[in-house]
Amino acid sequence: MKELLNLYQNKAPEIVFNWKDPETDAEGWAVINSLRGGAAGGGTRMRKGLDMNEVLSLAKTMEVKFTVSGPAIGGAKSGINFDPNDPRKKGVLERWFKAVSPLLKNYYGTGGDLNVDEIHEVIPITEDSGVWHPQEGVFNGHFKPTEADKINRIGQLRQGVIKVLENPKFSPDVSRKYTVADMITGYGVAEAVRHYYDIYGGNVQGKKAIVQGFGNVGSSAAYYLAQMGAKVVGIIDRVGGVINEDGFTFEEMRELFLNKEGNTLKSDNMISFEEVNDRIWSLNAEIFAPCAASRLITREQVDKMVASGLEVISSGANVPFSDKEIFFGPIMEYTDERISVLPDFIANCGMARVFAYFMERRVQMTDEAIFNDTSITIRNAIQNTFSNNSSKTNISKTAFEVALKKLV
Numbered sequence: 262m263k264e265l266l267n268l269y270q271n272k273a274p275e276i277v278f279n280w281k282d283p284e285t286d287a288e289g290w291a292v293i294n295s296l297r298g299g300a301a302g303g304g305t306r307m308r309k310g311l312d313m314n315e316v317l318s319l320a321k322t323m324e325v326k327f328t329v330s331g332p333a334i335g336g337a338k339s340g341i342n343f344d345p346n347d348p349r350k351k352g353v354l355e356r357w358f359k360a361v362s363p364l365l366k367n368y369y370g371t372g373g374d375l376n377v378d379e380i381h382e383v384i385p386i387t388e389d390s391g392v393w394h395p396q397e398g399v400f401n402g403h404f405k406p407t408e409a410d411k412i413n414r415i416g417q418l419r420q421g422v423i424k425v426l427e428n429p430k431f432s433p434d435v436s437r438k439y440t441v442a443d444m445i446t447g448y449g450v451a452e453a454v455r456h457y458y459d460i461y462g463g464n465v466q467g468k469k470a471i472v473q474g475f476g477n478v479g480s481s482a483a484y485y486l487a488q489m490g491a492k493v494v495g496i497i498d499r500v501g502g503v504i505n506e507d508g509f510t511f512e513e514m515r516e517l518f519l520n521k522e523g524n525t526l527k528s529d530n531m532i533s534f535e536e537v538n539d540r541i542w543s544l545n546a547e548i549f550a551p552c553a554a555s556r557l558i559t560r561e562q563v564d565k566m567v568a569s570g571l572e573v574i575s576s577g578a579n580v581p582f583s584d585k586e587i588f589f590g591p592i593m594e595y596t597d598e599r600i601s602v603l604p605d606f607i608a609n610c611g612m613a614r615v616f617a618y619f620m621e622r623r624v625q626m627t628d629e630a631i632f633n634d635t636s637i638t639i640r641n642a643i644q645n646t647f648s649n650n651s652s653k654t655n656i657s658k659t660a661f662e663v664a665l666k667k668l669v
Contacts, residue, residue, distance in 0.1 A: 262589075262658050265665040270587045274317060275335070280360050287343035287353045291361050292320040294336045296368055297668070300402030301335035302327065302616070304374030305383060307354075309344045315555075316340035318587040322579050323613070325588075326606040328664040329642045330613035332620065334403050337369055345376035354386050362390040368402035371395045372422075372612065375554070379442045380423050394418055396616055404620065418619040421626060428628035433484055433518050441615060441631055447481025449611030449635050450550050450577040453603045455489055456640040457573055460647050461601065466490030469508055469546040471566070473497050474553030476524035478577040478609065480517075482550045487514035491548060495541040498526040499553075502537030505530075506544060545569050552577030559583050560592045567599055572653075576605035589661060597657045604657040606664065607642045611635045
């Protein structure tokens, strides 16, 4: 696996597009790791301090993810080094998407990512740049449909991603108009835990869980974990957190979800970041869902969680461990050798799978069909890993080996 990983990591990306905004100090990169299958896909993110190496590592991560979610295309990513809270953000995104639109027309498909919203920013701004849909490049480069077929499938994709959830099984409140894009990634993170226990032995019901981050992914993962009977005992977010060692009830978890402000946890029982960070890693919990930014989890935090009974990590964040390596650094390897680590490219593939699902010819557009498709995709990937290694350790190592054999 290490040999395959080194080959894959060290191979230079096929295309690096660099952009400097003429009106601000924003700088952006679109990194296309390869045009496997004639196209590449990966979201667009924005944060202050982002650099090209971050974009490159995420592009390579996307390519591995596509071996699970489909379609069989290359990995890509776009990143803009700019403060997302700056009032000039909209103008920066408009100029960025205009500059990158030739790629988006021909062979690159994008979507929302960290601090860039799929529905309110990516779709309308790319349309204004003359792109039919942010995934148009994947259609043209990979699927090569007829014009009529392309129109049909892009219509399906447009409708599907922004589809408002109507089924109370999947929506915390049908009157609030949550969309597929809002909920699907966190749903996949929770389903990965359920499938893990089904396949490797045990039951998610009654297990205690810690969730890191309370944006779209963390809050929905916590909600669905509680729905399936897990007890969320702690949530750590940027501004603070909440702890309940007995576990929040499903109704309490639903309230926390509904009361969040934007992508931030809000509760009358909030404790400071310093206090929650001091306490949460030593809570008795079997499940950990890291759903915040990349590269945050330290070896010290891992040791505390393992000593407190941790069994499984389901990664909502891309590359959650505080390693400098693109994928499989020493902290991830150390953790993988001790407990079950479900890698990001399986656990958080929900949105990538939704795109792949809607790109297929005429699919069912019900909430149940869409969410079940993501669940089955994740289950198949975990089952495939189990078939290659039935041990509860080295799951990530095995999963990477399975994926990389398709890419190297």
